[in-house]
Amino acid sequence: MDSVKENRRYKRLPLKLSAVCNKVGIDGGVSVLIGETINVSTGGLLAEIGGEDLSVGDTLSIRMTLPPSSGLMERGGRMNAHAKVLRIYHKKDAQSEKYQRYVAMQFCGVPSFSS
Numbered sequence: 787m788d789s790v791k792e793n794r795r796y797k798r799l800p801l802k803l804s805a806v807c808n809k810v811g812i813d814g815g816v817s818v819l820i821g822e823t824i825n826v827s828t829g830g831l832l833a834e835i836g837g838e839d840l841s842v843g844d845t846l847s848i849r850m851t852l853p854p855s856s857g858l859m860e861r862g863g864r865m866n867a868h869a870k871v872l873r874i875y876h877k878k879d880a881q882s883e884k885y886q887r888y889v890a891m892q893f894c895g896v897p898s899f900s901s
Contacts, residue, residue, distance in 0.1 A: 796827035803850045805833055810845040810868065821889070823850070830869060830892040840889060844871045852899075867897035
């Protein structure tokens with residue numbers, strides 16, 4: 787069996803976190819998108835996001851609540867970041883037969899963490 791070479795720069799961790807996103811640069815309105823992460827890495831994340839249409843190249847402001855973690859954030863905390871939409875794809879859910887939208891994003895800078 788052939789091994790598949792991993793080309794990703796950062797290791798992805800499978801994390802299910804609630805994410806609240808806002809489009810950056812929206813004039814005169816609020817664009818709130820709610821989603822859940824599928825995986826997160828140092829360089830970005832993949833999330834299932836519903837709501838308003840997104841386009842590749844859009845920049846989002848992302849807020850996530852992090853659960854308590856032994857040795858890192860004993861009481862949990864928040865992560866705030868800006869990310870650029872790299873890819874959008876739809877995948878059919880086997881149980882519900884509905885298509886879900888997945889959004890791959892790259893962080894624009896280092897995310898900030900607070901408790």
